[in-house]
Structures are given as C-alpha cells and as structure tokens.
Amino acid sequence: MHHDLARAADAIRTATAGLTAAQLAWQPPGKWSAAEILEHLGKTYSATAYILRRCLDDGAPKAKPDTLSQRLFARVVVQFGYLPSGRRAPEFTMPTGLAPGEAVSATLAHLEAMDAAAAACEIRFGARARLANHPILGAFDARRWRRFHLVHTRHHAKQIVRRGQGRT
Secondary structure, three states, X not given: OOHHHHHHHHHHHHHHOOOOHHXXXXXXXXXXXXXXXXXXXXXXXXXXXXXXXXXXXXXXXXXXXXXXXXXXXXXHHHHOOOOOOOOOOOHHHOOOOOOHHHXXXXXXXXXXXXXXXXXXXXXXXXXXXXXXXXXXXXXXXXXXXXXXXXXXXXXXXXXXXXXXXXXX
C-alpha cells in the first residue's frame, strides 16, 4: 500500500483501537457516530476507486480543467494538510447504516481497493496524469488523491477518538 494510504489505515486503526460496537454506535445529538464516520470515509474511498477504475476501463483520465479557486483550496488541503470543518458531505458519501461491527473492516477494504486503482492508474497513465475531479477541489493525479484521503482521514480520525470517549 502507498505510504500515504498506509498512514490513513494506521490512523483508522489507532482511532478505533479497543472500541466496542456500542462505542462505535454512540452518537451525540445531531452528529455522526464513529461507525457513521467510518462509513462516510469508506464511501469516499469507494467513490474514488470507482472513478479511477472508470478511467482504466475507458482507457483515459476523466479530469476536466479546474478553476483558480479549486486550485487554491486544493493547495490548502493537499499541500498544507488543512481540511476546514463545517462543510456538508456530498450526498453520495452520507452514511446509510453500516453495522458498527463491520465499520472498520469495510472501511479498510475500500481503502485497499482505492490504493489498487490509484496504482494501476499511475502505471497506465503516468504519475502526473490528472485522473479525475474531486467534487470541490478539482482535478487530481493519483498522488493528490492519496494525499487528500490521508488529510480527510486524519480529520475524521480525531472525531472518531472523541466519539469513542463519549465526547462530541
């Protein structure tokens, strides 16, 4: 596994170490439970893997030109590692009720699938090929996709730790 995604997997394992199904399911009012956060992460990994596999199946990247504001915001997230809070997740990444006992293993499986798709895209299209667009941040190559997911995972790992401790 690529080192950025291995670090994301480690962040998930560390944040969930020793948590019971009840702790994973605990949900403060108006917020996601740790299991729902994990499901959200898994859906983001799965969506990225899907679009990268589509690039492979179609024989060409899907990226469209991005805007100046997308490039600037992507730099803040990908280069500086800062993901601001408070932004609503895209509908396709919203949790739908994955069982708490399955949340960690399912999320890690989606992460591994994304890693495989990114590696295959790098081999086929080259390391610098912009493969597909993030819905907010614009066109990413495989390296930027991995880095984005590391930053996103770390952002949510902090929330998972708080939920495991019974805090919002």
